[in-house]
Structures are given as structure tokens and as C-alpha cells.
Amino acid sequence: MSRTMLTTRTTLTPSLIAIVGFLTVCPVVMLVFGSFSEGLGAFGTFTLEKYIRSYTDPALASIIVNTVIFIIGSALVATVLALFLAYLNTRTNIPFKFLFRIISIIPMMIPHILFSVSWVLLLNPSNGILNLLLREILSLEGAPFNIYTLPGMILVEGLLDLPIAYLILAPAMSSFDVSLEESSKVCGSSDLRTLGRITLPVLRPAILSSVILVIVRSLASFAVPSIIGMPGRIYVLSTHIYRIIATGFAADFGMAAAVGMSVLATSISLIYLYRYLTSESEKYVTISSRGYRPTVINLKNAKYPLFGIVALISSVLIVLPVLVLFYTSLIPYSMVPSAKAFAMMSWKNWMEVLRDPISLLSLKNSVFLGIGGATLGVILSIFVAYTIVKIRTPAAGALESLSFLSFSFPGIVVGVGFMWFFVRTPLYATIWSLLIGYIATYLPYGIRPMTSAFVQIHSHLEESSRVCGGGTLYTLRRIVIPLLIPGIVSGWILMATMFVRELTLSVVLSRPGTEVLAVQILRFAEDGLWGQLSALGIMMIFISTTLVVIASVIGAKLTKIETVIS
């Protein structure tokens, strides 16, 4: 019995390595081939021409400068804001702490492209609602703000990456040994001095990892550069690649691959630096095993003003985008909310979207990709996580590194790599090419929650069931699966919401007939159809939210059934 288990186990690992290896290595290998080839249709002979052409482009220098400013700026904005919020939440007596949980989770549900659009609607120089409002109030000549600038891009990207930075910093801050701070205070330092001299230096690895992770994400970001950057003619590497393959007369996938190579290399090195730092920070930040609560700093009079700032940030992150989109979807053209605007409101934009065959197709495709892709992705993640956590052979370690590698892949670059692959298969221009690409790019997000779910199941829990008389299947049904359900549900939710709103990979792989929601929204933005865009955007948010609710309800039901049976 244990021998048969052993053989299934030994065949499981290589086949998983084959699948995950294909998903992660294939786009990279094809990217390399592509960058040295003559054309997308046929590889032709080995040539350096694409590299020479793309790296001697005189525009490239300014694009790289823009990119560096953009990614570092966003990383600083996100990390500073996250530090501020995490400190207030974990270490002070600020009221309404539940708001912080919302800040850290909800923005993940608002698609980046819609968030960027809502800022364009608020702050574009010609008819941004906030600009119009300020012009009226202060009777100004021109618009006071212009979102189509590098600072505008940095602000929006920084806010978008705030949740990621917060999720890294908050646990680090709440788990570090307070006695380090207490001894500083005993030595006579004030709260503020302790913060500067002890708290922040001890947290340095966590802060650095947050900065690096946000840099990686903003390097891969396409929503902000395309919606905010391109109208202002500010190009970064991701939009530069997009311009090479999607605009102009001849799409050149070879040049796109050549540029993509350096983006990919940067991203992979940063992710390995991040990984090194997180393993370091585990050594650095000491977590004490006794259940202590960190001392809470009394904010006294600063309590409510500080809370005001938090409330402002959360409303800017969550309420404002949805509100602006909904408002825009109801009015015929951009205007300041007024009696006139409310009188002109109608469902016209909504009706137009629902009559538009391409919008309807994109709705159908995205729902299919969300449900089907997340289901397949979670099933694959369960096996991979099981291998990583429970089998632990050197091969399983290789699997972990592989699946972690794709975490660093910028969607648009992976898309270019996959394009070189799919064009040679019957999958080209089908929905299946998108499905495979999505799973390849977002697999780590499914594996993460599954790994922690498996880690939670101590081997004694299974063994104890066996000794109590439960066979393998009985143990699986009554012990292992029920304990895994929370992990399965959260992995599925994470993947489904990401797939419904996927943009960066889709702009490359989506062809006529395989349009998806985010790509359709980008088309609307390029055509300036803000009303229809907003209507479709609200539908997209509604679909994501519905999937989350359904998955949570099913998850809760399954856990309940277990207690009823027994």
C-alpha cells in the first residue's frame, strides 16, 4: 500500500515539472528564439538585426529614463504610504481599524485599467471633472492639474501598488520583537526617536522587499502607462513594446522580443533579489513565540486628524473610482455634477454596450476565462503545492523555483514570447491560447494559498485518522479536503478576479474573436468613448464581485456539510 503510494508520488513530480516547466520556460525560450529571428511566420536564419535596430533607436534612451523614474517613483509612493498605514494600524490606538483590512484587500478587486481611467476622468486637462470643478470655483484660465504626466502616472501606479506594499509591511511590523523598542525607551529615547533609530532600521529588509516588489510590478504595469502615459506621449518600456507590435504599419514581434529580453532579465534579477531579502528578513525580524501584543502608542490629539488621512486614502482607493465610473456611465459627455448633469442622465451608454457584439463577446470570453481558467489553475496549484510541501524531494524544490520564476514575468513580455509559440500551433487566435497564457503567468498566485493550506495540515492529522481506522480515501474526504477548502477558495478567488480583468497579456494574445473585457475597455479609451467604457467597466467589477461572493458561499457550504455529515 505504501509502496504503491510511493510510485504514484514519484511519477507525480516529473509530470508536474514537465507541465509547470513548459508553462514557465516555453515563453522565455520562444522569446529568445524570436529575438534572434527574421520574422514571426518563419524563424529564418539567425540574425542580430532586431537587437541592433531596437537598441540603436534614438527614442529608447528617453524611454528608459521615463521607465526608471516611473518605477522608482511608484515604489517610493507605495512604500511610504504603506509604512504610514501599517504603523498606524499595528502600533497605535487609531480608531476603526477594520478600514485597514479593507484598504489591503478591496483595491485588488478594482481592475487597474478602471482605476487609471477614473483618474483620467477626474484630472485630464481638457474636461477632467475635478479640473472643471476647480476652474469654476477658483475662476482659473487653464486646468490646474494634468494627469497625462510622469508625476500623474507615478501617483496612480503608487496607489495601485499600495496594497502589495501594505501586505508585506504590516505583518513584518506586527511581528517584530517589541523588546527591541522597549529597551530603546528604557535607554531614554522618545517614541519618535525610537521609530527612527530602532523600528525603521530593524524593518529595513521588509521595506526593501516592498520597494523591490513594487518596482517589479510597475515595470510590468501596462494599464497606467497605456491609459495615462500614451495620451501624454510618455512612453515606458511596456508601452514601447506595445507600440512596436500593435500600432503602426508593420507589427515587429522580433524587435518586441529583443526589447522584452532586457525587461525580463531585469525583472528576474529583481525577483531573486527580493527572494534573497525575504529569506534574510526572516532571520532579522525576530518573532517571539509567546502570544504577546505589541505596545500600543497613544496618539492622543493626533488620533482623529490621522484617521482623517486614512479615511481619505481609503475613499480615494475604493469609493472614488467606482463613483466616477458610475457617474460617467450615465451622462452623455464629461461635465461637473450639477442639476443639468442629473437631468441628462440616462442608461443610453449601457444600452449601447449591451447592443455592441464585440463588448458582449468580450464579456462572454472573460467570464469563461475567469471561471474555467481559475478552476484549471487551482487544480494544477493543488498538485504543485502538495508536491512542494509534502514530498520535498530535490525535484520538488526545483518545482518551487520554477513556479516562483513566473512570478517575475511581465505580462506583455510573456505575451510576446507566447505569441512566437502559438503562431506555430492551431491554438493561435483561440481562447485556449489566452487560457494557457493566463495560467502560466498567474500560477504563483494560485500556488501561494495552496502551499500555506498544505503547510497547515500537519502530517500527524492524517496519520491520526489512519490509526483511528480511516482508510486513505476516508482520510482524504474527512480530514484533508475539509482542511484545504479555505485555501482552495481563496486561490480560486484570486485567480478568477485576476483573469476577469487581465490586460497586459491579453493585449498581445487577443485577436479578433477572442476579445476580452480589459482589451475592449482599452479600445474604448483609445476612441475616447468614456461613457461606454464606464458602463462596461462597472459590469466588469460586478462580474468579479459576483464570482467572489459565489466562491465564498460555496466554500462556506462545503465546510458546513462536513460538520452535518459527522
Added chain:
Amino acid sequence: MEIQIKSLSKDFFSEGKRIKALANVDLTIPANQIFTLLGPSGCGKTTLLRCIVGLETPDSGEIAIGEEIVWSEEKNIFVPPEKRGLSMVFQTYAIWPHMNVFDNVAYPLQTRKEPKEDIKRKVERTLRFVQMEGFENRPATKLSGGQQQRVALARALVAEPKVILFDEPLSNLDAKLREETRKELRSFLTELKITAVYVTHDRIEALSLSDTVAVMRDGRIVEIGTPKKIYFDSDHRFVADFIGRANLIDGKVKAVEDSYTIIDSGIGTIACQKCPDLSPGNAVTLCIRPEFIKLMEGDTGDGRNIFWGRVESLIFVGEAYEGEISITDTRLITRIEPTANVKEGDEIALSFDPDHCFVLSK
């Protein structure tokens, strides 16, 4: 039910090295006794337990529980753990966090598909036995360490198993609770008249709980005996040293008398327990425990087994002083009454109780 283990071996591979977890273990665990496997960590005691219960497959040998062979390399028999009819209390208790107390305890009966009313009655009875009645609906995550331990015990007892196995079940409790639980466990097990195999590295646990103790080292059983035999009269130097504080003195047999054996050693001539199979000239090691070295005050008696030494250090540990005495080049630890009138640097006379000086033959 008796457990018979015949030449059981198992190797582990760790970092390219082969480690002998079990090396040809032959062992009979008598029925209806509390049998303890004691040894330092890595000695193979937990591996042996896991082989008995079926969670680990040995490389060779045979295991029989009662009349039934549950593992045999030769006869190609492997009965999976769920068919062995045993029960086990794990070091981590392995209480399932997604179930309440009732379901955790009822689980072994549910796997056997017993009628609902029987399950309810048996679970109630068992919970009362471990003094956890009224906790049926408590979620498993809302239990203290001591309560988890009781639930784990209830789950192990509820199906009236042939044998119950314990894998260091007290090591996760704090010192005071551990002591209380040890006493309770002793009374539960004595009341039940059940075969229990208990694995621990704690010598006090082993001595106070067991009917029989088997001391293990490097995958082998070194010595088996009652707690008293193991403590007062062990045959092996390793066992004597592991089971309690011991003064070990090397020497040579001088004479074998009617009631005592006389040993020549570095500190002088010592009379000790009679060992008929020794003859003059044999090299031996003597063991004497600190509590059998007495401080002589005033009268030094007939002079047998009396030695003069210097108090090197004296540490007050509550119920007594722990003294370190040097006699010529040999240092001995002794237990000195807290009322004794001695201080560091004093020359004192010590007497060894010859009935508690024993020769380690191996």
C-alpha cells in the same frame, strides 16, 4: 495483547548518509502492561513505535500483534494502520481543527460505521472518564493544551483498542501540568488494564509510569527491566548514567565475600552488592547514586566503605544541597541534608551504602 517484534531493521537516508534507525530489534511487549521505550533523541524509539502502528515500513523483520502478523518482510505481509485495531496519542495530539470535541472523539467509531446511539453513548462515557463531560460541542480550536491532551486520550480509548500507543504525549505541556497529567495517565491506564506502549526521553516519566522500561540507544534495545531494576541495578554503564545521576568509579575485583564483593579502586576499597559471576582480578565499573552517599557526623563506625574527602562545591537546590566532593582525584556528587553543618572546603567523612553500590557488567 502481546506484541512480538523479531529482528526488525530500518535505515534512513539523510543528506546522503545511511542512518540505522532500528538495528535488529527483538522485543516482546507483554500484555496488559505499561511498557516504556526510553532513550535519547534519535535512538529509534519513535521509529519503533511508528513501525508497530504501521505508519512506517521497516526494511526487514516481523511484527505480530497478538496472534496476527501485521508486518513481515519474508511473508510479504503489510496490514495498513487502519486495519491494525490500535490507537495512538500523538506528540502534537493531532486534534482535527475543523471538528468539535464530539466529532474528534467519535471519529474512530464513525469509521467503523457503528449506530448513532452507540456512538453517542460511548463518546459520553469516554469523555466522562477523562473528565471532559460537557465539552462535546466545543470547537477543537478552543481547547487548552491540557484539554487537547485529554481529547486525544479519549479518542484513543473510545474504540476499546487492543493496544494504545503514546508518542511523547506530555512533552508539549508545561512542567506543572505535565506532572499532574502524568499522575492521571497512570491512574487511567492502571484502571483500564490495557497494553500501552509509551515513548519518552524523560526518565522521570518512564520511571513513574511504567511497569517495564526498555532503554534504547542507536537503534538497539540496551536493557529491559522494571523501573526499580533499571534504576538500582542496571547492567549497563549507559543505562545507569542515562536514568539518573550516577557516580561511576572504575576498579578491580579484590575478593568475593559471602555477602559483598570487594572492589579496589582509586579512592580505596569499596564493598558492594554481591556479583557471583565475578572473580578476583576482573576490571569493573561501580555505580553509586548520590542519595546513597551519606555524610558521617561524629561516629565513623567500623570503617567499612568510609572515605574522607574535601567539599569542592555546595549548591542549595531547595530540598537538599548538591555537593561535589573530591576523594583523591575522583569527584563524586552527593546529596547532603539541608540541615547538615558543612561548608565548602571542609574535610568530611562519607559512607557508601554497600547494598546500593552495584557493579555495571557491561
